[in-house]
Amino acid sequence: MKPAPFIYHNPLTPEDAVSLLASNEEAKILAGGQSLMPMLNMRFVVPDHVIDLNNVTGIDGVTNRDNLLEIGAMTRQCDLMANDLVKSKAPIIPEALEHVGHFQTRNRCTIGGSLCHLDPAAELPCLMAAYDANLTVQGPEGQREIPFIEWPLAYMIPNLAPDELLTKISFRYWSLNHGFGFEEFARRHGDFAIVAVAALLEVDDGKITRAAISIGGANISPVRLVKAEEALIGMLANEDTYKVAADIAQEIESISDAYVTSQYRQRLAGTLVQRALVKAGDRVNRS
Ligand SMILES: Cc1cc2nc3c(=O)[nH]c(=O)nc-3n(C[C@H](O)[C@H](O)[C@H](O)COP(=O)(O)OP(=O)(O)OC[C@H]3O[C@@H](n4cnc5c(N)ncnc54)[C@H](O)[C@@H]3O)c2cc1C
Structure with a gap:
C-alpha cells in the first residue's frame, strides 16, 4: 500500500518545526521513518502534514556536560553505538542497541523516534527508565523538562502535546567502575x-x-x-x-x-x- 496524500514540510530549525506543528492540524513528525513509514503505508496513521526533522539543525549528537550525557533527539541508533562518549560513560547503550532491529534500521532510527513511538518492548525506553533520564520538549510556549517516569501516559502514548517536539534526552551517567x-x-x-x-x-x-x-x-x-x-x-x-x-x-x-x-x-x-x-x-x- 501507499500512504494517503499529505503535504511534506522540510523545516531547518526546531522553532520552525514547532511552528509548523502548531499551525497545522493532523501533523506528524518524521524522524528515522522506521516506524512512521510502515504506519503511513498501512494507513494506520493518515496525517494531512508530515514534518521532516532530517534537515533540522542542533538536535543531534552527544555531549558531556557536568557528568550529564546530553543526546539530541535526532541522533541515530548507529551513531549512539559508535560514539566514544556513550561507549565509555554508558556502555549498556551500545550493548542494548545490538538487539534493536537490524544494521539497516539502526542506520536510520533515532533515539527520539524510539522514545516518541514508545513501543513497550523497545530497548531505548527501557534504558532511559534505568537512567532516570530527563526529556526536553519544545513547544510554542518554550521548553518543558519531563522526567522519564512521567513520559509514558498510556500504551504507546508519550507525554507530548500535538504541537511539541522532543529535542533532547539527558541523564547523569554512573561512576566509571559501575x-x-x-x-x-x-x-x-x-x-x-x-x-x-x-x-x-x-x-x-x-x-x-x-x-x-x-x-x-x-x-x-x-x-x-x-x-x-x-x-x-x-x-x-x-x-x-x-x-x-x-x-x-x-x-x-x-x-x-x-x-x-x-x-x-x-x-x-x-x-x-x-x-x-x-x-x-x-x-x-x-x-
Ligand atoms: C524491521 C524493524 C525492526 C525493528 N526492531 C526494533 C527493535 O527490536 N526494538 C526497537 O526498539 N525498535 C525496533 N524497531 C523500531 C525502530 O527502532 C525505530 O527506532 C523506532 O520505532 C522509531 O524511530 P524513528 O527515528 O524511525 O522514528 P519515526 O518512525 O520517524 O517516528 C516514530 C514516531 O515518533 C514520532 N517522532 C519521532 N521523532 C519525534 C520527535 N523528535 N518529537 C516528536 N515526535 C517524534 C513520529 O511522529 C512517529 O509518531 C524496528 C523497526 C523496523 C523497521
Missing part, C-alpha cells in the same frame, strides 16, 4: 523483545551501594523494579543476592498477548533479571 548488563528474549534476532532487562550496579567493598533495574516488554511501558533495587542495597554482590531481585521480578505485573501469557513474561523477567545482574556484578570494577 557494572552493567542488558538481557532480552525475542523470538528472532531483530524482533522486539518479549521481555528485556537493563541492570546497573555500583559496588563498594563487595557490597552493593547503588542499583537500577528496568524491565521492558512486561507491561504497557518500561518499569523500574524499585523493590528489588532497595533489597539489593548493602547486600553482598553475589548470585544469592541477585536471586532475591529475580524472585521479586517474577511478581511483576505483566500483560498477556497473542504470543505469550503474563505468567510466561513473569518467569522470563525473573530469569533475565538474574542474568543481567550476574553480568553487571562481573563487570563491576571492584576497588
Whole structure:
C-alpha cells in the first residue's frame, strides 16, 4: 500500500518545526521513518502534514556536560553505538542497541523516534527508565523538562502535546567502575523483545551501594523494579543476592498477548533479571 496524500514540510530549525506543528492540524513528525513509514503505508496513521526533522539543525549528537550525557533527539541508533562518549560513560547503550532491529534500521532510527513511538518492548525506553533520564520538549510556549517516569501516559502514548517536539534526552551517567548488563528474549534476532532487562550496579567493598533495574516488554511501558533495587542495597554482590531481585521480578505485573501469557513474561523477567545482574556484578570494577 501507499500512504494517503499529505503535504511534506522540510523545516531547518526546531522553532520552525514547532511552528509548523502548531499551525497545522493532523501533523506528524518524521524522524528515522522506521516506524512512521510502515504506519503511513498501512494507513494506520493518515496525517494531512508530515514534518521532516532530517534537515533540522542542533538536535543531534552527544555531549558531556557536568557528568550529564546530553543526546539530541535526532541522533541515530548507529551513531549512539559508535560514539566514544556513550561507549565509555554508558556502555549498556551500545550493548542494548545490538538487539534493536537490524544494521539497516539502526542506520536510520533515532533515539527520539524510539522514545516518541514508545513501543513497550523497545530497548531505548527501557534504558532511559534505568537512567532516570530527563526529556526536553519544545513547544510554542518554550521548553518543558519531563522526567522519564512521567513520559509514558498510556500504551504507546508519550507525554507530548500535538504541537511539541522532543529535542533532547539527558541523564547523569554512573561512576566509571559501575557494572552493567542488558538481557532480552525475542523470538528472532531483530524482533522486539518479549521481555528485556537493563541492570546497573555500583559496588563498594563487595557490597552493593547503588542499583537500577528496568524491565521492558512486561507491561504497557518500561518499569523500574524499585523493590528489588532497595533489597539489593548493602547486600553482598553475589548470585544469592541477585536471586532475591529475580524472585521479586517474577511478581511483576505483566500483560498477556497473542504470543505469550503474563505468567510466561513473569518467569522470563525473573530469569533475565538474574542474568543481567550476574553480568553487571562481573563487570563491576571492584576497588
Ligand atoms: C524491521 C524493524 C525492526 C525493528 N526492531 C526494533 C527493535 O527490536 N526494538 C526497537 O526498539 N525498535 C525496533 N524497531 C523500531 C525502530 O527502532 C525505530 O527506532 C523506532 O520505532 C522509531 O524511530 P524513528 O527515528 O524511525 O522514528 P519515526 O518512525 O520517524 O517516528 C516514530 C514516531 O515518533 C514520532 N517522532 C519521532 N521523532 C519525534 C520527535 N523528535 N518529537 C516528536 N515526535 C517524534 C513520529 O511522529 C512517529 O509518531 C524496528 C523497526 C523496523 C523497521
